[in-house]
Amino acid sequence: MSMNADAKQQYQASLNRVLDAIKLKEPDRVPLIPVVEAFPYYYAGLTIQEGMYDYHKAGAALDKFYADFHPDLGWDPVLMYPGKIMELLDMKWFQWPGRGIEDPNSMYQYIEKEYMTEDEYDELLLDPTHFIQSKWIPRSFGALDGLKYLALRDSIWFGFFNTFPVFGRKEVQDSLQTLLKFAEEMNKWYTFLGEYDKKMENEFGVPLAYGAWGYAPFDWLGDTMRGTVPILRDIRERPDKLLAAIERFTPIAVEASINGAKASGRPFVWVWLHKGVDQLMSKEQFGKFYWPSLRQYIQELVDAGLTPFIYVEGSYHKRLEFLREVPKGKVVYDFEDIDMFEAKKVLGDVACIAGNVPNALLSYGTPAEVEEYCKKLIDVCAPGGGFMMDTAAMVDDAKPENMQAMFKVTREYGVYRR
Amino acid sequence: MILDEIKEALIEGNKEKVKSCVRQALDAGLAPSAIINDGLISGMQVIGVRFRNEEIFMPEVLVAANAMQAGMNIVKPLLIGDVEIASKGTVVMGTVKGDLHDIGKNLVIIMLQGSGFNVIDLGVDAAAEKFVEAVKQHRPQVVGLSALLTTTMAQMKRTVEALKQSGVKVMIGGAPITKKFADDIGADGYAPDAVTAVDLTRELLGLG
Ligand code: B12
Numbered sequence: 001m002s003m004n005a006d007a008k009q010q011y012q013a014s015l016n017r018v019l020d021a022i023k024l025k026e027p028d029r030v031p032l033i034p035v036v037e038a039f040p041y042y043y044a045g046l047t048i049q050e051g052m053y054d055y056h057k058a059g060a061a062l063d064k065f066y067a068d069f070h071p072d073l074g075w076d077p078v079l080m081y082p083g084k085i086m087e088l089l090d091m092k093w094f095q096w097p098g099r100g101i102e103d104p105n106s107m108y109q110y111i112e113k114e115y116m117t118e119d120e121y122d123e124l125l126l127d128p129t130h131f132i133q134s135k136w137i138p139r140s141f142g143a144l145d146g147l148k149y150l151a152l153r154d155s156i157w158f159g160f161f162n163t164f165p166v167f168g169r170k171e172v173q174d175s176l177q178t179l180l181k182f183a184e185e186m187n188k189w190y191t192f193l194g195e196y197d198k199k200m201e202n203e204f205g206v207p208l209a210y211g212a213w214g215y216a217p218f219d220w221l222g223d224t225m226r227g228t229v230p231i232l233r234d235i236r237e238r239p240d241k242l243l244a245a246i247e248r249f250t251p252i253a254v255e256a257s258i259n260g261a262k263a264s265g266r267p268f269v270w271v272w273l274h275k276g277v278d279q280l281m282s283k284e285q286f287g288k289f290y291w292p293s294l295r296q297y298i299q300e301l302v303d304a305g306l307t308p309f310i311y312v313e314g315s316y317h318k319r320l321e322f323l324r325e326v327p328k329g330k331v332v333y334d335f336e337d338i339d340m341f342e343a344k345k346v347l348g349d350v351a352c353i354a355g356n357v358p359n360a361l362l363s364y365g366t367p368a369e370v371e372e373y374c375k376k377l378i379d380v381c382a383p384g385g386g387f388m389m390d391t392a393a394m395v396d397d398a399k400p401e402n403m404q405a406m407f408k409v410t411r412e413y414g415v416y417r418r
Numbered sequence: 419m420i421l422d423e424i425k426e427a428l429i430e431g432n433k434e435k436v437k438s439c440v441r442q443a444l445d446a447g448l449a450p451s452a453i454i455n456d457g458l459i460s461g462m463q464v465i466g467v468r469f470r471n472e473e474i475f476m477p478e479v480l481v482a483a484n485a486m487q488a489g490m491n492i493v494k495p496l497l498i499g500d501v502e503i504a505s506k507g508t509v510v511m512g513t514v515k516g517d518l519h520d521i522g523k524n525l526v527i528i529m530l531q532g533s534g535f536n537v538i539d540l541g542v543d544a545a546a547e548k549f550v551e552a553v554k555q556h557r558p559q560v561v562g563l564s565a566l567l568t569t570t571m572a573q574m575k576r577t578v579e580a581l582k583q584s585g586v587k588v589m590i591g592g593a594p595i596t597k598k599f600a601d602d603i604g605a606d607g608y609a610p611d612a613v614t615a616v617d618l619t620r621e622l623l624g625l626g
Contacts, residue, residue: 107569109518228521233484235477236431279522279611282475314593337593360594363568364602397569 010205030414037394040065049097049104052083073209090142146175212260277314362398367405428461431481466532512540519566
């Protein structure tokens with residue numbers, strides 16, 4: 001791979017910019033960190049279906065994006081999840097063009113259901129690993145249904161006389177075969193991503209945005225196990241069990257994120273927040289069910305030398321005081337729907353803030369409107385540092401000229417020093 | 419009185435109690451329509467008011483809605499024909515095609531029902547033709563469209579256009595929607611949340 005001196009320099013400049021902003025210092029200019037999802041592929045004229053079924057096409061499409069846009073943190077083609085590999089598993093909670101969605105240009109979608117029922121809390125609490133292996137995995141992946149027969153925790157002493165023979169069952173063997181095949185394919189994908197990451201660094205001079213992903217402990221349980229509405233009902237109907245499960249999950253969530261960041265060797269952990277939004281629970285409920293475990297999670301990540309990028313989806317107007325309770329200069333809050341002026345006031349001396357350029361504006365507005373919005377953000381949030389430019393939510397169908405306007409105004413108007 | 423008990427149990431979100439009280443009421447010979455109007459719906463009305471005043475939040479609303487559903491499941495089969503459920507008007511609600519988000523839409527429905535409107539729910543992923551069909555069938559005064567994705571906002575435009583001929587009033591909402599977008603696509607109204615959605619519905623119906 002070619003090593004381009006300009007790229008090297010750009011890479012370092014971008015990274016420094018971001019690190020300064022995180023440390024609440026003024027960089028040379030406001031960093032640009034848009035989380036782009038489908039946008040680069042639409043921009044290059046590739047369908048989502050093609051992107052999900054041909055890694056190299058996805059890579060080539062992203063090349064075009066990076067040739068024309070130069071963000072300070074970028075995403076590799078990781079968000080074009082590999083369709084074939086997911087097909088192999090017969091994933092139940094996901095559909096995409098190629099499986100379940102007809103329109104080849106539609107984004108993939110998560111399908112919500114109760115993959116853990118309301119009466120299964122005790123089972124989960126008794127042994128989360130066994131519950132996940134014998135219930136959650138078989139329900140989530142049709143091709144791994146055989147794993148429900150395994151009960152390795154009963155192997156102690158001569159228990160293995162009973163627990164090992166199930167490996168002779170056809171269903172178990174089929175599932176294990178699928179896993180072997182999956183691992184093989186997955187390695188190919190990871191190799192491809194690893195190569196792309198090097199290309200981003202060496203050719204485009206763009207640092208990779210993420211080292212690992214994570215979720216708030218409440219969302220671990222709420223997203224793919226209980227579902228949004230059921231977990232909200234649990235707040236009223238079985239609060240003690242819910243709290244116990246969240247407590248149980250917190251160290252597991254911490255461990256997963258730390259292990260992920262260790263494996264990649266990169267310290268930025270993106271944490272996608274879902275169920276704690278203003279509309280879904282009261283402030284008291286947020287303070288009791290959502291925040292304490294998230295706060296602990298953030299603290300432990302920071303203690304491990306990592307930088308949590310808290311991607312705050314939805315509206316968080318009523319949560320600002322909570323968000324202050326994190327170590328100073330170590331955390332990024334990337335907001336969707338919030339009063340950024342208020343956020344700067346409340347959080348400015350504690351955490352770097354980002355986000356809030358409305359996606360609807362990027363899709364349906366004009367470049368002049370985008371420019372005006374971004375200028376206001378810069379006026380209010382940039383002074384003193386601790387601010388990065390990002391869109392409100394992940395970008396799918398923005399107008400290219402509006403994305404360009406956001407980049408241009410940040411480059412020109414977001415300058416602290418030449 | 420038993421109807422008050424139903425109402426209280428519903429407000430508490432106590433599904434089991436609602437069920438047993440509804441059965442008791444039926445055993446005592448109360449009319450199913452009375453159980454619905456003066457027990458379940460009047461409980462939901464209280465929920466609507468408390469939610470509007472921010473005394474209660476989503477979890478409380480959801481358990482109440484669940485309790486209401488449980489009660490309805492018992493009573494509904496016993497209704498003969500189209501009973502008189504006091505209604506200020508009919509609203510057809512749905513999430514547009516390609517979009518599976520329904521929490522916001524359901525909340526709007528709960529609030530509308532709590533305010534005495536009759537609501538037909540088309541669920542999620544509802545195509546323009548489905549709305550057109552529902553308007554023909556149910557003759558609502560108002561149609562409400564919900565969308566949470568920028569990519570499905572375009573479906574709102576399509577649906578508004580498809581409904582133009584029928585003359586029905588169309589309101590739209592969802593997190594990415596703005597007043598300006600509503601104006602641009604020719605919708606009759608936009609509301610940012612479930613509480614104002616009820617006000618908007620009243621306004622569109624000229625109920626002041
Ligand atoms: C919960 C949630 C989900 C749940 C939905 C569960 C369900 N049964 O609805 C799940 C996990 C399934 C989900 C899936 C997805 N989601 Co989602 N989701 C959310 C989240 C966090 C909250 C939405 C919510 O329920 N809010 C609470 C309710 C009460 O508020 P509300 O919906 O805004 O409704 C209120 C008002 O808008 C108004 N209103 C609503 N409808 C109407 C209608 C009328 C007529 C009126 C007058 C008013 C009105 O009144 C309501 C009550 O006050 C939002 C974040 C956000 N910004 O909203 C993302 C969000 C909407 N999701 C998003 C995405 C991308 C997705 C997925 C595509 C993710 C994926 N790749 O799988 C899928 C899409 C599936 C699909 N085809 O729809 C993005 C959209 C970004 C974009 N570019 O548009 C968001 C913004 C998150 C983000 N920041 O990236 N999601």
